[in-house]
Amino acid sequence: MGSIGHVTPQQMHFSEPLPLKSGAVLAGYTLHYETYGTLNAERSNAVLVCHALNASHHVAGTYAEQARSEGWWDNLVGPGKPLDTDRFFVIGVNNLGSCFGSTGPMHVNPATGRVWGADFPVVTVEDWVDAQARLLDRLGITQLATVLGGSLGGMQALSWTLRHPQRVRHCVAVATAPNLSAQNIAFNEVARRAIVTDPDFHGGHFYAHGVVPKRGLRVARMIGHITYLSDDAMEQKFGRALRAAELAYSTQDIEFQIESYLRHQGDKFSEYFDANTYLLITRALDYFDPAAEHGSDLARAFAAARGCQFLLVSFSTDWRFSPERSREIVKALVDNRIDVSYAEIDAPHGHDAFLLDDARYHRVVRAYFERVAQGVKNGMKQGAHQETAAGARHV
């Protein structure tokens, strides 16, 4: 297994308006993306990787002259890795509304000449998928060998099979859920309130004031971080370990290592993440609910995905998106007699496990991509051309 080595981000501008689920329309936009490996002559070996909350198009490899710049899924994607870039052409794309390059709230709204800020339209998982589909059109990719994602990225992967089923042969959705629970929404809402009520937020137009609502971002990140780790993992890693030899008996100083860790995570995050992007992305999570348009019947929703094949992976200690939530998806697929593999990995790390280098997890993903590779040799599935025409309408 080797490294991809240096990679270079690319960008593509789209001037055709993108209709959004909210009813708003984004007049034009730019997507930042990266690709690894080589698209084969049949254009049948493309894998799209969808990112989660604070990730980006930089999935794998490193940037030249930038230390510690490995992509967020570099342990999974590369030559000889479970998603093998010697065999697959892998695409990472940064979503609309992000703060990592693609058009988002930090950019100027051409209609007003002012930075979007809080006026950037609310984007959904479905909108992201539609924007990604246009990128594929431009890259000349009619059908994906696989769409892959974890957490919020898994929701996008699932959404691909519902909106563009003819363009997807396989869907790999890791540590994800068919929608957020009330508790999931609750955590998002507390994080949002922390940001929005920070006096430096200025109604989402803080850029003009030369400030950043760092206090809110810190608290939001700390809350998020607690939900990414399992109770046990936190206990193993930190327990009640103290920072100093003796207690200081202070309400504001750090006493416990876990406090130090969380504050550090919050501080780091507040230095690079955009507050409006945080609001947009947590809302995209809240809104995702493919069953809603089908009387809350997830099986009816997934009837659209017939013809796609699935791998679902969950982690035993993930209490953010628990195995039960993945099993709901599996059941909905089975109810439609859709081909689905499901792996419930006994891992101690909680939700974060999907980003970690767990041997059993990576074996499952590797084995699945072996199967996908066999399909690549045998050519595209039926019906792909019909969808090409539909997809082409977007261009």
Place this chain on the structure above:
Amino acid sequence: MGSIGHVTPQQMHFSEPLPLKSGAVLAGYTLHYETYGTLNAERSNAVLVCHALNASHHVAGTYAEQARSEGWWDNLVGPGKPLDTDRFFVIGVNNLGSCFGSTGPMHVNPATGRVWGADFPVVTVEDWVDAQARLLDRLGITQLATVLGGSLGGMQALSWTLRHPQRVRHCVAVATAPNLSAQNIAFNEVARRAIVTDPDFHGGHFYAHGVVPKRGLRVARMIGHITYLSDDAMEQKFGRALRAAELAYSTQDIEFQIESYLRHQGDKFSEYFDANTYLLITRALDYFDPAAEHGSDLARAFAAARGCQFLLVSFSTDWRFSPERSREIVKALVDNRIDVSYAEIDAPHGHDAFLLDDARYHRVVRAYFERVAQGVKNGMKQGAHQETAAGARHV
């Protein structure tokens, strides 16, 4: 079962300095308390009720001419109720550092003539117990028939059996833990950061500025509230129910009922709770760890409690203080051949269950107090007089 009816809070001033666990000394202080029922001639039917985070000495009954002023454990304490005030003399006492009457950060520090604010000394569970013991001395109560508490109140009840075992016949500790886990501390720390970084906090001396760090308090309460409810209870009560018929597609407006509920809880809390008290009480939770002085061996810690009898109660869906944590205490007691009853109640409500009117839970508590009442008839336990002398030293 009847109601206690109108009750009247009382207060008692203590001018003898209270040495605190931190090494600081509180020169003098006042405790607010309430009593229900009648102390018998033998003074053997007293039950002390310890309160948790945002409760007070107002355990049961109502205040005259104040609507909806029932005490926080009114469903458990009263004539004919599980803790029967026809048989027991029940004492509720507000802890030091609180914002509900007893000496706390909102009061004036006599040494400086200024409001304590963030300079109020850090108080621990042990300090509270010692202050409560002095109140009992003044009330002429040598030995408690029972010390009772839930959550943080349960920690105080446990601490009583370790610091003053001769003064306790029975300990009833509900929904509690032998210490906080890393995850518990993490949630407390996020709440504290939300408060401390609110610009209206002014380093804890906001009173002088005529403001209150409401933004921080709101966020703190919202976080807390999520941990009080079970995932399932939240799902049953709110699920993904929307506030309006249609989505607004907004990052700041309320879309889901759970958001509305949480914001309401946060707003209410920020109107009446003191920010410095919140910091102090979450720290008291963090610090409680009776095993720490015994090489983390909880059984060794509870050797001190021999002679006391225990009822431990936990709730199946409590993920803040899970049944596993109560079982750790039960094991430590059993290892010391201490008489302990343990009930794990299958209840859907999460941590909040300890405050709710669950029939099985209340039957267990009622049955236990029947047994305590039998003991009251048979007189105090051995060794009580020896401790009287020790206790008397405090007066």
